[in-house]
Amino acid sequence: MTASTPRYVYKLVPSDAPIPEPLPDKLPVSNLDQQSGFIHLSTALQVPNTLKFFFKDEPLVYVLRIEYEKVEPEIRWESPDGKVCGLRGGEGMFPCLPLDRSWPGEKCDRCAVYNYACSASMTASQDKQLQKQQNATPHMAPLPQSVESLSTGSSVCDSQKFNYKLPGEQAIDKPSWPKCAPYFSSLIKSSWDFFGWPKLPETDSTGTGIMDITTVEANRLYLTLEARRWAINICRRYQSFIQECTGWGLGVEEARVYASQRLAYEARKDGAKWVILDDMEATELVLRLESMLTVALRWQSLMDAVGVPEVLLIQYVNGEQKSWRDLLLPDVTSVSDEDWPSLLQALLSPALGLKEACLKLSGVIDMIECLGGLELSDLRIYLATSIRKRVQGALGTGSWE
Secondary structure (H helix, E strand, O other): OEEOOOEEEEEEEEOOOOOOOOOOOOOOEEEEEOOOOEEEEOOOOOOOOEEOOEEOOEEOOOOEEEEEEEEEEEEEEEOOOOOEEEEEOOOOOOOOOOOOOOOOOOOOHHHHHHOOOOHHHOOHHHHHHHHHHHHOOOOOOOOOHHHHHHHHOOOOOOOOOOOOOOOOOOOOOOOOOOOOHHHHHHHHHOOOOOOOOOOOOOOOHHHHHHHHHHOHHHHHHHHHHHHHHHHHHHHHHHHHHHHHHHHHOOOHHHHHHHHHHHHHHHHHHHOOOOOOOOOOOHHHHHHHHHHHHHHHHHHHHHHHHHOOHHHHHOOOOOOHHHHOOOOOOOOOOOOOOOOHHHHHHHHOOOOOOHHHHHHHOOOHHHHHHHOOOOOOOHHHHHHHHHHHHHHHHHHOOOOOO
16 A cells, blocks of 8 residues: 655635736646535645636636635555545545554654654554454453342342332332422313413314313413402502502501502403492492402512412312311411411421422413413423423322322
């Protein structure tokens, strides 16, 4: 095997630069690949940046620029029959590694210039030694300690080495869900695959019925969520009106009456579902509105303590609390004002895990909102699947008993 004469590879790209004069008429071109943009010159030439190249005595139709950063020598090793056995150097060429044969005893030009550890510099004795190591009979790999002990007859029946418990020992621990998981019973049971889907035609009663059944729990939970968020928003408006009245110099009772009447007016204007009679006394209006705002303030304080709005997804079916044993009842609505601070402190107890569970559920409400009016698409499938995985990862599948 002989090494051919090095040919210097240049990368050619089109150039809009002006052509300098004078230009050489011809350059000794040994090979030109117009598709890849490489040109192989038989020698390294000192040429200007922009040249007009000729191939077979005919000029090229465009001007090309030489990028000197791409200059690398190319070395070929050819067998007597002309077959290329190895190739080194140049962009896109094979790496400088042996190709299952003996290399020449000298480095290629590139490795010699940059002092690389070229595999071509391997001596004949080193090459033979490497071949002997590769052809040697492989030795048996050492057995793991547990398998080796089985072959020698020693006992390895240790419960810590296997993923099971011996008789009399405690069973494998199941995933422990937070103690507050029953609070989100409706969320766990809800199916979000068809939630917010636009109604199908009435003629397709079967399809509509199936979707209505699968989204009953989800719709009920969403209505509860909307009512709580609406009450919190009303509470914020009420407090802003109170502060506005205080700035005017009004008394506490006058400010409460004004804020209540202002909210009643806005509710009528927006077509709110809660009814306020025109002949209702101002005192009765204040009491009716403030009873609702008291509950809204409690949810607001609980949401601020937890840090995410997903705590508003607490909902369970009446009667389920009978099976909760000693679990605290999250009665935010009916608890008295005197007992509310102690209830809030108990709900935030680390043993209950309410805050951690809500943080894991963070983002679920936003995904539920995105499902509203969304047709069947990859996004709907992704959102429904993500909600289900997020809920199961934070609260389990409902088998907490």
